Amino acid sequence: MTKVLIVDDEKSIRLTLREMLRKNGYEAEMAEDVASALKKLDEQEFDVVMTDIVMPKVSGLELLKAIRERCRSVQILIMTGDPSVETASQALHHGANDYLIKPIVKEDLLKAVGHASEIKALSDQKKRLELENQLYQKNLERIIEQKTLDLQNTMESIISLLSTVVEVRDPYTAGHQRRVGNLSAAMARKMGLKEDTIKMLRIIGYIHDIGKIEVPAEILSKPGKLSEVEFMLIKNHCTTGYNMLNEVNLPKIIGETIYQHHERCDGSGYPRGLKDEEISTEAHILMVADVVEAMMSHRPYRPALGLAAALGEISSGRGVRYRNDIVTACESLFLEDHYEIEDTVYHTTFPVV
Ligand SMILES: [Fe+2]
Structure with missing residues (x-):
């Protein structure tokens, strides 16, 4: 199940979003600021993080940077009341994958989270396949190494046998x-x-x-x-x-x-x-x-x-x-x-x- 972390300093927004997501089959957790969001990210794996930009103390952009330093594949959606091109490009520059304009309506939320969830699943699958491929390659190398060693041992024993045969004669x-x-x-x-x-x-x-x-x-x-x-x-x-x-x-x-x-x-x-x-x-x-x-x-x-x-x-x-x-x-x-x-x-x- 896709796991979403909602980061917003306004409790009512956090609760509303969590409710909408849970009702539509997502697992959702909440954090009220950047510090508690990072703590949760350290403790659990999330597929999608939705974060407000403007928050007291530390901004959502700082959170974006901190998440990207830890994990490349988690999908990050920013939530902003300011739909300017500058805000959007700043967020994308810091590693956001998409953004939602407040007030967030249910359809937009589900569409954005659904899309992010699909991308995360594909990225996880790609990583899994790469890992499997690496393991396969390593295993293949081990088999070839062993076969080469077996062949060398066989050749060496043939040589040793041939040598003994002449000496007996x-x-x-x-x-x-x-x-x-x-x-x-x-x-x-x-x-x-x-x-x-x-x-x-x-x-x-x-x-x-x-x-x-x-x-x-x-x-x-x-x-x-x-x-x-x-x-x-x-x-x-x-x-x-x-x-x-x-x-x-x-x-x-x-x-x-x-x-x-x-x-x-x-x-x-x-x-x-x-x-x-x-x-x-x-x-x-x-x-x-x-x-x-x-x-x-x-x-x-x-x-x-x-x-x-x-x-x-x-x-x-x-x-x-x-x-x-x-x-x-x-x-x-x-x-x-x-x-x-x-x-x-x-x-x-x-x-x-
Ligand atoms: Fe000879």
Whole structure:
């Protein structure tokens, strides 16, 4: 029910208006001056305020200003015995919505209050809809956030599973993928690459030899020299890894980098003999990290060769097999920052690409 506050210093007017409004289905309260009107407005919610302009102590215009400072949506009707344009414009300037000329007749009162009541109801409805819309948006954002998190967790567990699968198959290189992933990420950070690229490189490193799943275990763990056929089977792991990852819904950069991680700048790599810019930056980084980590680690057919030999290899291939800036980043990481090979699995959030 629409609630109206009548503010007038003349008691008879207050009572008459209240009676007319109550008889026509409105809830009506009265106040004899601005102070008691403001007190009532503090205590209760009103839809419409009808106020006299000329009152002792504080005028109705002051009340208008005070109400507008508190609430934009309450409808304010002023009542005046002076129907001049100036009074009306002053009242509208101070936030009144309409005015009634005294003496007020019933029809005019009901028409003005009815109209004010409709506007207030529409304004309340608009506010409600805006609030509902805001809540809906917030809820939607929460759902999207949760779904993104779920997707990232799923992708991370797929990566972790793939990483474990290769390691079970090829225990001699256990940890190699983790260490290459961590080294690639550290090199990418050293080069000032974006956080998402760093995260992605770590993930790619963790599974970059997934294609070895297709290589017979006895070849992977063979201590002696490999035959040409055996070597060809091992070399095929880049293509196998690429094909495997191409079939799952993971970012394309993962499969593509795995495909390219044995290519070399001068085209001497495999499987496609790509050169320079034909190779992605991610693959350029991964190939250097892969070579360095592999040389520093023990293999079934040789002992660990150490940091100096690993850095010697990339230095001798600088600008030929390996990209110049990446060799510099790797050297600086080990020689200036004293980076140590890390075997830890870092659970990074899967970058959304
Ligand atoms: Fe490899």
